[in-house]
Every structure is written in C-alpha cells, then in structure tokens.
Amino acid sequence: MAQLYPFSDLIGAETTPPHRMAKANGIRVTDVDGREFIDAVSALWCCPLGLTNHRLADRAAAQMTSLGYYHSFLGRTHTPVEDLAARLVQKLPAGLNHVLFGTAGSEAVDTAAKIVSYYQNARGKTDKKRIIAREAAYHGSGSMSAALTAMSATHDGFDVPDERVLRTGRPHYLLDALPGEREVAFSKRRAAELDALIRAHGADTIGAFIGEPAIGSGGVYLPPDGYWAEVQNVLARHDILLIADEIITGFGRTGEWFACETYGIEPDMMTMAKQLTGGLFPLSAVAMTDEVRDTVARQAQELEVFGHGVTYGGHPVGAAIAMECLDIYEEMGLPQHVKRLGQIMSTRLEAIRQFPGVLDVRCEGMLAGVEFDTTTPGGADLCRRVSDAAQARGVFFRVISDVLAIAPPYICTDAEIDQIMDVMADSILSVAEAHAPVAQHG
Numbered sequence: 001m002a003q004l005y006p007f008s009d010l011i012g013a014e015t016t017p018p019h020r021m022a023k024a025n026g027i028r029v030t031d032v033d034g035r036e037f038i039d040a041v042s043a044l045w046c047c048p049l050g051l052t053n054h055r056l057a058d059r060a061a062a063q064m065t066s067l068g069y070y071h072s073f074l075g076r077t078h079t080p081v082e083d084l085a086a087r088l089v090q091k092l093p094a095g096l097n098h099v100l101f102g103t104a105g106s107e108a109v110d111t112a113a114k115i116v117s118y119y120q121n122a123r124g125k126t127d128k129k130r131i132i133a134r135e136a137a138y139h140g141s142g143s144m145s146a147a148l149t150a151m152s153a154t155h156d157g158f159d160v161p162d163e164r165v166l167r168t169g170r171p172h173y174l175l176d177a178l179p180g181e182r183e184v185a186f187s188k189r190r191a192a193e194l195d196a197l198i199r200a201h202g203a204d205t206i207g208a209f210i211g212e213p214a215i216g217s218g219g220v221y222l223p224p225d226g227y228w229a230e231v232q233n234v235l236a237r238h239d240i241l242l243i244a245d246e247i248i249t250g251f252g253r254t255g256e257w258f259a260c261e262t263y264g265i266e267p268d269m270m271t272m273a274k275q276l277t278g279g280l281f282p283l284s285a286v287a288m289t290d291e292v293r294d295t296v297a298r299q300a301q302e303l304e305v306f307g308h309g310v311t312y313g314g315h316p317v318g319a320a321i322a323m324e325c326l327d328i329y330e331e332m333g334l335p336q337h338v339k340r341l342g343q344i345m346s347t348r349l350e351a352i353r354q355f356p357g358v359l360d361v362r363c364e365g366m367l368a369g370v371e372f373d374t375t376t377p378g379g380a381d382l383c384r385r386v387s388d389a390a391q392a393r394g395v396f397f398r399v400i401s402d403v404l405a406i407a408p409p410y411i412c413t414d415a416e417i418d419q420i421m422d423v424m425a426d427s428i429l430s431v432a433e434a435h436a437p438v439a440q441h442g
C-alpha cells in the first residue's frame, strides 16, 4: 500500500482498508459511498469551527496570495506571526508572556521538553532534566513526546528516550480511589505519591512535570477536587517546572479560554495546537513565563544563537487562520457559548448515567466521556458496540478503551447537540437491549 496509516494495523489495512472520507460541509463529513456523519469529536478534537469553514478558507486564500510563506529565522520575521504572538499573549493565562511557534502538537511537546533542558542547563542545574508524566497521559508521538505518552504502542519497538521520564498516578478518582476515600483525600494522596517519587529520585534530577489539565485521549479524566492545587504545591516545593499540555483543551474546550483557568493552574509553560487554527492548518505553540524566556534568552546569548526552530513554524497562512479563529471565537462569545452548549450535554449525560452498562459520565464544557462497566453481561466490548451503533445512526464518537469520548464542534446548534445526545442514548439502549437476559418462563 502506498500509505502507512497512523495508529492502525498496517498489514490489516491491506485487506480492511480504512473508512475513506470524500468531502465535508461544516460539522458533517461524507464518505466515498455517500454516507454522511456528524463527527461528535471534532475529528481529532481539533475542528470546533467545522471540517470546512468559509471564513477560514477566505482568510487563508488572502494570506496565500499576499505572503504565502516566510519564516522567522536568522533575523527576519513577518507581520502575521508577530500579530498572532501579540494577540495570544493577551489571551493566555496571566504570566505566559512569550510564545514559540511550531507546526504539530507533538513537536510543541518535544520543544517544551528541550526547553526544560536548556533552562536547567542555563541555571547550572545540569542534572535536573527528567520529566514526570502521568499514567493515561497522551502527549504525542514524536520522540520525547512519545516517551511522555503513557501508551505502550508509542514506545514499543521505537526506543523512545524514556530514561528521561518518570511516571506518576493518573487522576482517575472513580477507578483509583480507595474504598471510602473522598475526592479531596484522593487528590492529596496523588500529591503525596508525587512528592515521594520526587524524593526517591532526588529533586535535583527532575526538571519538569507535564500534564493535560483534563486528560483527553487517555479516557477523558477530569481532575478530582483539589488535585491541581495539591500538585502545584509539591512542584513549587521542589523547584520543578509545570508544563500544561493544552493541545486538546486550549481555546475554550472546557468552558474557559484555557483549562488552566478552569482548574486554577499557573504553568511555567503551555503547549497548544489543534483549536488554535480550528484544525484546518498545522500550527502549534509553546507559551512560557518571563522567567523561562529570559533564562533561555540569556543562555542563547551565551551560546551565540537559540539553535531551535522548524521551517514551517509560525507559517503566515497558519497565523492568519489563527487570527480569524480568534475573531470567530470572540464573536461567538467564547467561553460562555461553550458553557451553554456544555450545559445541554451535561443535562443529557446525567440521564444517560442511569442507563444499563454505564459506569460513569463526565463533562466539562464541551469535553465529555461516557465510561462503560466492563463487568456487566457483554461489557467487555460494550463501548465498541455502542460506537458502532452510533456510527450506523450517522454519528462518530471516539472509543478509548471503555470510554466513549464526546467533543462536538462549537458551531453545533442546540438541535444538533440534542441529535448527538439522542444518538448516544439510542445506541446505548439498543446495545443493552441486545444483551438483556432472556426472560425465563414457566
């Protein structure tokens, strides 16, 4: 086959080819057989303004024909990326005053990991380089970003540099709390475990901690009460940088512009991509505080140049699209708009919580998940079958083990959110019915 497909069975694809899409219109995508689907996960959590968008297309075309490419290397730059940087630092959580652009999310995480080393070397802390990541984390499939991801498929056979990575517990209260343990106590325990891990390896060997404010691809885990405050206390005590990976959550997904605001996180660095350009152009960024930027800048001066950057980082077309996205987000009244649609989702999910086979529902803004109970009859494959039933009804959800993820585009109407939730409900009930115990007679 000409193409190798990411996160797929490469040999299997020769006999069972991937589901091929032909075109899209807003939130709907049509396959080559003419079947239409609503993508209720905004594709890869990245297209809040639809899979096509005329305003973004027009802005891209205008940029393509005025300055289709220029770079920010070697003493040059261009207006679109300068304007975007200035606008982003106005929007970002307080303290993040500088941005370094790239193209993909994985690359932003790899860059943030490199900056950890650069920063610690500049401070003379040459052993303070390891990075703590959590179970269930997804940070990408580059080199360090794959090592930070807690998914064996991104490690196996690749020799990713995992000697730099330490792993701590996932913030999944529902499955990991001890009997009778309250949420706040669970958060304190996770923080105590983190503290113990740092002490065991020595704070002088650990440069940073990376976490998604709310875990996305690992199973949509929302942080339990008090979690981020506890974690930040531990990190501050040990002089460890905090990297917030907002590649899914950034730009409104959890009902604030950034999930750091939702959960009271004050990071030293933040990674962003996906919704930065509405998913229609590859652009990513690493934001950082004055302290990180100034230390990096001094080190670069000492070394004579900041030796990092990629050809397409901060591409003018991507920067122009990002500016248009920010205009649209502001016009639609982000974050209130997401809070309002999220409230509809949340109300519908609370009803679904009572459905057979459902273990948990969770929702923050327009990021949600339904977790299925694998111990019920037919439970092992329940999530997959519900997803198949939904697909037959014209809606794509994302299967993450036993969790069905939902992250609809922001441009959904109220009726479309209801339609998505109707399909979710019908699909669960139809699969549950197929597995209901047969009534005994006589």
Ligand SMILES: Cc1ncc(COP(=O)(O)O)c(C=O)c1O
Residues within 6 Å of the ligand: 044, 104, 105, 106, 107, 109, 138, 139, 140, 141, 212, 216, 217, 245, 246, 247, 248, 273
């Ligand atoms: C939290 C998080 N970080 C990093 C990445 C990697 O981004 P990309 O696929 O653009 O490399 C993803 C992708 O889903 C992600 O969800």
